[in-house]
Amino acid sequence: GNSVTQMEGPVTLSEEAFLTINCTYTATGYPSLFWYVQYPGEGLQLLLKATKADDKGSNKGFEATYRKETTSFHLEKGSVQVSDSAVYFCALENQGGKLIFGQGTELSVKP
Amino acid sequence: SAVISQKPSRDICQRGTSLTIQCQVDSQVTMMFWYRQQPGQSLTLIATANQGSEATYESGFVIDKFPISRPNLTFSTLTVSNMSPEDSSIYLCSTESAGFFGYTFGSGTRLTVV
Numbered sequence: 001g002n003s004v005t006q007m008e009g010p011v012t013l014s015e016e017a018f019l020t021i022n023c024t025y026t027a028t029g030y031p032s033l034f035w036y037v038q039y040p041g042e043g044l045q046l047l048l049k050a051t052k053a054d055d056k057g058s059n060k061g062f063e064a065t066y067r068k069e070t071t072s073f074h075l076e077k078g079s080v081q082v083s084d085s086a087v088y089f090c091a092l093e094n095q096g097g098k099l100i101f102g103q104g105t106e107l108s109v110k111p
Numbered sequence: 112s113a114v115i116s117q118k119p120s121r122d123i124c125q126r127g128t129s130l131t132i133q134c135q136v137d138s139q140v141t142m143m144f145w146y147r148q149q150p151g152q153s154l155t156l157i158a159t160a161n162q163g164s165e166a167t168y169e170s171g172f173v174i175d176k177f178p179i180s181r182p183n184l185t186f187s188t189l190t191v192s193n194m195s196p197e198d199s200s201i202y203l204c205s206t207e208s209a210g211f212f213g214y215t216f217g218s219g220t221r222l223t224v225v
Contacts, residue, residue, distance in 0.1 A: 034213055043117070043203055043218040044154075089153065097142050097207055098169075099214060101153045 002027040006090050006102035013080055013109050021075040021105045023064075023090035032093040033057075033066055033073040038104075039086045047075075047088070080109045112208035113138050117217030124194055124224050131190045132220045134204035139184035141207075145177070148201040148219075157202075160187050194224045 007022040025033065035047040035057070048057030050066035050073065057064050062077045073090060090102040114137045124130050134143065145157040157177055158166040166179040180188045191198055204217045 036216075044205075044216040046112075046208075046213040046215070049213050093214075096159060097214070098144065098156050098159065099146075099154070099205070101155075103153045 002031065002092060002094050002100055004090050004092055004100055004102040006088075006105050009087075009104070009106040011105060011107050013107070015082055015109055015111050016079045017109075019075070019077040019080045019084075019107070021088055021090075021107070023073045023075065023102055025071050025073065025090075025092050027071075027092055030066075030068060033064075034091045034093070034099070035062070035064055035073070035075050036089045036091060036101075037086045038089065044089065080107070082109045082111050085109045112212045113140060113206055113215045115204060115206065115215055115217040117204055117220060119220055120218060121221040122223070124222065126195050126224055128194055129190055129192045130194065130222060131188050132202055132204070133188050134186070134217050136185045136206055141184070143181065143187045144205040144214075145179065145187075145189045146203045146205060146216075148203065150199065154203065157189070191222065194222075196224045198222065199224050 003026045005024050032051045034049045036044040037047045048059040050057040053068040055066045064073050064075045087104045087106045089104045091099045116135045143160045146154040148154045156169050157172045158168045160166045160179050160181040162181045162184050178190045201219045203219045208215045
């Protein structure tokens with residue numbers, strides 16, 4: 001079946017460092033892909049999405065490109081801030097609108 | 112995109128009791144989804160709820176334990192029945208946003224069973 005694998009955390013970076021969180025997927029066809037963010041004590045917020053191969057999703061300085069050759073959707077940001085500290089989830093849309101999530105990657109940004 | 116109001120935001124419950132979680136959407140939506148996030152874990156889909164039909168449960172989840180109601184296109188409830196400490200989790204509802212911007216989530220219900 002379809003699945004999502006994320007790099008394990010926690011990831012600790014200094015402010016203004018470059019961020020990459022790896023996400024790879026296994027799927028039949030080309031499902032929509034998402035990155036969600038969960039700030040401490042809060043629910044999930046959609047960060048960005050891509051619906052087809054080579055699409056680039058972007059929001060708040062974060063970017064991710066749908067790569068069908070490598071079945072990847074890595075999240076990147078050029079310069080992280082302390083306020084970016086959160087748990088990040090990669091997800092794919094399965095049949096019927098159901099989301100399959102990766103295990104989540106905790107990011108901690110130090111000043 | 113759709114906005115979901117979920118309540119309660121948190122609760123501490125005695126084992127053997129039940130808790131009903133409510134989600135109200137600010138627009139009419141066809142499908143609503145209920146997820147569970149166990150401590151330190153990812154999200155797992157419990158069931159899909161369509162208005163006017165019984166909910167469809169994922170493997171490992173049963174209606175007797177997690178009954179769901181969907182009385183109209185803007186509202187749904189999930190009940191966690193006969194709770195045990197293993198039910199301590201965050202429960203979230205979700206729906207598809209108009210124009211398919213993505214899937215919107217409620218703020219979650221943090222449940223602790225003692």
